[in-house]
Amino acid sequence: MTDTTPRLVTPRGSWTISELQTDPFHLVDSPPPSDSLVLDSGKSEEVVSAILVADGPISRVYLGAKSAGGEPLFNSNTLWYFLTSGTTSKPKQVAHELRGISRSLSSESVERSTWSFLTDIYRMAGIQVVLECLGRNENLVIPDSSMSIAEKLDFMRIHSVDKLSATPSQYRQLLGLRSFAELPLRQITLGGEIADQRLLTALKETFPDSKITHVYATTETGPLFAVSDCLAGFPVTKVTGIRSKLVISDVGELGVKSDATGETHWTGDLVALNQDRYMFTGRNSGFINVGGAKINPQEIESVVMTHENVLDCCARAIPSSVLGELVSLDVVLLNDDPQTLNQLRAICREKLPRLAVPRFFNEVKEIPKNETGKKLRASF
Amino acid sequence: MSYRTKVIEEIERVFRDEGIEPPKEFLDDLMLLESGLDSLAFAVLVTQLQSTLGFDPFLASDEPFYPETLGEFIEFYDRHDT
Numbered sequence: 001m002t003d004t005t006p007r008l009v010t011p012r013g014s015w016t017i018s019e020l021q022t023d024p025f026h027l028v029d030s031p032p033p034s035d036s037l038v039l040d041s042g043k044s045e046e047v048v049s050a051i052l053v054a055d056g057p058i059s060r061v062y063l064g065a066k067s068a069g070g071e072p073l074f075n076s077n078t079l080w081y082f083l084t085s086g087t088t089s090k091p092k093q094v095a096h097e098l099r100g101i102s103r104s105l106s107s108e109s110v111e112r113s114t115w116s117f118l119t120d121i122y123r124m125a126g127i128q129v130v131l132e133c134l135g136r137n138e139n140l141v142i143p144d145s146s147m148s149i150a151e152k153l154d155f156m157r158i159h160s161v162d163k164l165s166a167t168p169s170q171y172r173q174l175l176g177l178r179s180f181a182e183l184p185l186r187q188i189t190l191g192g193e194i195a196d197q198r199l200l201t202a203l204k205e206t207f208p209d210s211k212i213t214h215v216y217a218t219t220e221t222g223p224l225f226a227v228s229d230c231l232a233g234f235p236v237t238k239v240t241g242i243r244s245k246l247v248i249s250d251v252g253e254l255g256v257k258s259d260a261t262g263e264t265h266w267t268g269d270l271v272a273l274n275q276d277r278y279m280f281t282g283r284n285s286g287f288i289n290v291g292g293a294k295i296n297p298q299e300i301e302s303v304v305m306t307h308e309n310v311l312d313c314c315a316r317a318i319p320s321s322v323l324g325e326l327v328s329l330d331v332v333l334l335n336d337d338p339q340t341l342n343q344l345r346a347i348c349r350e351k352l353p354r355l356a357v358p359r360f361f362n363e364v365k366e367i368p369k370n371e372t373g374k375k376l377r378a379s380f
Numbered sequence: 381m382s383y384r385t386k387v388i389e390e391i392e393r394v395f396r397d398e399g400i401e402p403p404k405e406f407l408d409d410l411m412l413l414e415s416g417l418d419s420l421a422f423a424v425l426v427t428q429l430q431s432t433l434g435f436d437p438f439l440a441s442d443e444p445f446y447p448e449t450l451g452e453f454i455e456f457y458d459r460h461d462t
Contacts, residue, residue, distance in 0.1 A: 028413070291419060320427050321439045323423040
């Protein structure tokens with residue numbers, strides 16, 4: 001490779017980091033905001049290389065750099081702001097110092113890589129990739145958020161992206177695109193949702209030589225651990241290890257002890273021990289109450305997702321004058337095979353307790369999600 | 381107009397969907413809870429009928445009335461036609 005300078009590549013232009021340093025605020029996505037929330041990065045010795053700007057909670061994002069001529073704009077004490085993912089409420093801002101969010105991600109590499117990510121740039125997963133690229137002098141390719149998933153994939157292929165970070169849902173979509181297998185991926189990073197075994201296996205089969213890493217992070221705590229063995233869940237040693245900050249409550253909720261305060265932050269994620277691994281079983285809330293029996297919608301969804309024609313799904317409660325609530329399932333199909341819904345009924349009957357079997361199936365175009373990507377399960 | 385035909389259609393469907401052996405005949409004096417329908421199947425039936433007919437007499441009614449027989453059940457629907 002003759003080009004020794006890492007580049008930032010977007011559909012609106014391509015710049016070396018030094019160009020970014022002298023010509024700030026290259027537009028990545030949409031026009032400048034009037035009143036900006038600044039998400040910023042400061043690597044201690046290097047000139048600050050990136051500024052991320054999002055106006056308001058989620059809409060517009062910029063990436064650029066300020067001139068190195070003046071004072072450094074950022075340092076290691078600079079706070080980065082993230083939005084929490086409230087399932088029912090509006091997200092709130094959480095501040096992190098750089099060291100809290102930059103411990104994670106990928107393996108050492110000898111040759112320069114080209115990273116890209118499909119998660120939003122201003123979320124924990126997106127910002128980690130930006131930091132990784134800055135810290136390791138790697139190329140960064142950022143597709144425009146207005147692109148379709150197929151257009152993003154084309155853009156990444158043109159620029160030879162070999163390290164990718166995205167959510168499990170996004171990887172499921174990508175796996176449905178034939179040209180995905182042509183990406184020369186060496187590193188596949190998953191985050192933001194629970195990765196199921198079917199997805200991990202499909203990724204490994206498509207990219208047998210790549211390293212597949214599932215990062216577990218929360219907005220409140222930053223990245224907590226990463227698992228790269230292509231198995232769903234995480235090894236029990238992540239909890240029992242001497243330096244582990246993880247704790248499991250009586251009801252199986254995963255928590256994290258804070259270094260500073262010693263208090264435990266409860267993540268809301270439920271886990272269950274299966275031999276020597278903890279498996280994610282759902283959230284400690286959002287249960288569907290069928291005649292007093294609490295049904296975990298994610299258990300239903302994980303069964304439904306085993307069908308190869310299912311792209312996404314959402315189990316939710318619908319009101320019942322008889323039992324309080326019943327389970328309904330919205331499902332997004334990859335193709336319109338008329339047999340699928342009947343097959344899903346059969347799979348659910350076979351795999352789920354009778355009360356948890358969805359009685360009402362709706363084929364939908366997409367699953368409504370809140371600003372941070374959590375499924376909206378409210379009954380209506 | 382009675383909802384008899386619609387109600388019986390939906391009952392037959394719920395028996396089929398729930399994998400419950402249906403009674404030989406759907407007569408008016410059929411005891412609902414002895415017909416093989418349990419509370420879950422019954423709840424499904426009522427929600428299904430709400431979707432087909434557009435109303436739920438168990439919600440519309442203030443009286444805590446629980447029809448015992450198929451005849452009462454159909455009559456309950458006819459009475460609360462909104």
